[in-house]
Amino acid sequence: MKKIKEIKIQNFKAFQREQVFSVNGKHVLVYGNNGSGKSSLFWALYTLLQSSIKEDNGVQKYFRKYVASDKATHQTLKNVFMEDNEESFIKLTSIDTETKHEETFTISHDLINTNDDANTLIQELNIASDFINYKLLHNFYRASHKQEVNLWPVFERDIFPFLTEGTQNWLDVIIKAPTLDVPRTPKGAVASRNRKQLYIDQIDALNEKIQNLLNEISGHANKFLKDHFFEGKDVIKVSLSFDKKFRFDLIRNRIWEDNKQGHRFDDLHIKLGVEIYDDTIPEKWRAIERVQSFLNEAQLTRIAIGVRIGALRTRPLASARFKILVLDDMLISLDLSNRMDVVRIILNKEEKEDLKFFDGFQKFILTHDKGFFNLIRRNTDEEEWVYFNFSKDEKDSSAPKIKEDKTPLQKAIKNFEEDEFDACGNELRKEAEAILTEYLDPDMKKLNGDFETLSSKLEKAFNQLTGQRHQKFTQRFLLDLDLAKLKKIKSDYSTDGTLTPEEKANLDSIKIRLFDFLIEFNEKKNRKELLITETKDILDRIMNAASHHSENPLHREELKSAITKMVELKEHLKHD
Known part of the structure; x- marks a missing residue:
């Protein structure tokens, strides 16, 4: 790679x-x-x-x-x-x-x-x-309320230049042949009827090629919208139609000249079709006209992103090494x-x-x-x-x-090296906030929730770790054990004539699993819980002291230990 x-x-x-x-x-x-x-x-x-x-x-x-x-x-x-x-x-x-x-x-x-x-x-x-910038979303719904959304300008400026066919981008492919100009004689006149028809056939093939690309993009876009914006439910689907295409008379006017952009944007049209799922009608899907007037900005933006990601998915990326x-x-x-x-x-x-x-x-x-x-x-x-x-x-x-x-931890280390101890303590507090936020919300789904103090997050993390310990123990042992037989582990069950060899072997296996489990928890789980407890102490002794006026000075060794604990806490919780 x-x-x-x-x-x-x-x-x-x-x-x-x-x-x-x-x-x-x-x-x-x-x-x-x-x-x-x-x-x-x-x-x-x-x-x-x-x-x-x-x-x-x-x-x-x-x-x-x-x-x-x-x-x-x-x-x-x-x-x-x-x-x-x-x-x-x-x-x-x-x-x-x-x-x-x-x-x-x-x-x-x-x-x-x-x-x-x-x-x-x-x-x-x-x-x-691929390159995607802010203009893409704005251009998707800039049409006035009385107009249909025409995506040709969006594709020309924000999508075709970033899609490739072979070693060329799609815009260059479209411009170079055959839309740059119609066939002409050496004196500049339009070419003969036979040459004209051959050229029109090339134009038709290009128009079909563009429509096939649009179909592929909309197919990927609809799957992306359904799976990742609407949790696998039918809500919105889109279509892209090249309904005003390249034609001989349009190209004859040399539409790629600098002063012809407005003319080109009027005469070429990619229609954005949008349907909303409605199970009250027999066909289940209701077409929305003038989508910029009837869909909100969030819906329109999701559609724009879906189309752009759909365009990205048309490209052969799996084998790319760079x-x-x-x-x-x-x-x-x-x-x-x-x-x-x-x-x-x-x-x-x-x-x-x-x-x-x-x-x-x-x-x-x-x-x-x-x-x-x-x-x-x-x-x-x-x-x-x-x-x-x-x-x-x-x-x-x-x-x-x-x-x-720099990250808060990196800043804390720099402040420590420069004897800026109060600033070091403040950055450690920020680092603890970041570590616990990531641990408690790894999928970033609770960002709009109520504000939580660092103490509250520490308590939640501690409870989550101990809850995981109990759940793991339950899953490993309590669901598949005969309690009467389990009690025999305390005895010399190897000489118990009431047990079959298979039952004794089973008790041997349980005994080994139990001790392995206890060793694992003492090595890993207990360390995580201890780090949370130590972070609570650091909060009281160092982080809070750094954030508020205090008569108690922050000492170098305490801060050095606190930095080590933050590094360890981050490493342990990241691999939980």
């Missing part, structure tokens, strides 16, 4: 001087305010992956010096506040998780080694990866409960078999919502994730400030 080890970006969009992201094969979670560079990271990754299927001049245009009078430079993405002679590049270093072999790929004006047919690793990464999933504020319009539904799905918190295709992605989640960032962080593991904080003052032209965002 391949992973991204490091990303370096210089003089590209919001980034100025070289910015290094050392991710070491981990998933990435980014928080940043608007304009802080999150989307620049999104587009840097996308641009590098897409470069693998482009000619050099199609990549160099992003790194040229901007000249107002030269339209060939107007697509440059070099940072406008940097000097013209400053180098601009994006570099990605991959690492093989088994062999530890590393490779570095670069795109710039002078060096491009991502599109070399002798090494197709970035092509493979491009084919298997793939990333990049989400840029995808859930911005959802309330907390619906956001966490989606996060549970993407992180596959419940380890569902049909969501395991998400597990193979190296994930990049970007958000401007600090609360959402903290929720995902508390429910992910720093051994598998790295966290970044982007910030930028919008009043000046400076580059974003980027720092790795």
Whole structure:
């Protein structure tokens, strides 16, 4: 399996001087305010992956010096506040998780080694990866109340560019042939009738090909919606119909020219059909017209996510050895409960078999919502994730400030090393909160519940552990034992003539199981319960003292012991 080890970006969009992201094969979670560079990271990754299927001049245009009078430079993405002679590049270093072999790929004006047919690793990464940003959901239901929802603009901007056929994305496939222009004579006139008919046949084949893709996407979307948003129940189903298609007269007007976008969006139409389950009518499904007027935002957003995930499922991902999933504020319009539904799905918190295709992605989640960032962080593991904080003052032209965002435990250790003992105690309290929240709610389903104190969570965790101990003992012994025979274990049953050899062997087995069980519980279960008790003591002696004014000073050895206990508590509860 391949992973991204490091990303370096210089003089590209919001980034100025070289910015290094050392991710070491981990998933990435980014928080940043608007304009802080999150989307620049999104587009840097996308641009590098897409470069693998482009000619050099199609990549160099992003790194040229901007000249107002030269339209060939107007697509440059070099940072406008940097000097013209400053180098601009994006570099990605991959690492093989088994062999530890590393490779570095670069795109710039002078060096491009991502599109070399002798090494197709970035092509493979491009084919298997996916990028989803906040525009997708907004564009799904932006039509006015009197209009049908037309998803052609959504597919053109937010879906086709991220789907691949062979080594090309679907948008390039559609544009290059045969919709770029109709056949013409050397003087520019429309070609003869015979050539025209052959061309129309090609157009019809393309239209059918697009409809087949839409059918496949809607099939995956409906399964996803039913299984993961509606608990296996029939509630909503969608269809996608390419009902205003490419035709000769439309293409003759050169619809891909820059000034023809509005015309193209009017003349091409992908209809979103939505039906609601209604068992009061014979056909059971009721069609909803103008869905943006009659469905709420949460329902529309679920449909949009279902369609987007449906598109992702059309791709052959199982055998891919290198793939990333990049989400840029995808859930911005959802309330907390619906956001966490989606996060549970993407992180596959419940380890569902049909969501395991998400597990193979190296994930990049970007958000401007600090609360959402903290929720995902508390429910992910720093051994598998790295966290970044982007910030930028919008009043000046400076580059974003980027720092790795440490966990409370990491901050506690740093504070301890710097003799900041009160701050260390406060961070330990936050770490205990995070550990217990994850343990008590591993599937993130109780996030909207009433506030609970740390003491209450400690008590619940203790009761849960002791309850598990009793349940495990009951399952292992009390359900299958003859009490009269069990009492004979205390005696020298090996000489008891009333017992058959089989019954004596059974008692031997029970005796061994019982002692093994007692040893296991003393080694593991008791340690977990003891750690909870010790954490209660730490709360009273250190965490509370750090949070409130106290005459009792925090001592180095107590804090050092408390840090060790937090590490141990996290490790034990994680593997419970």
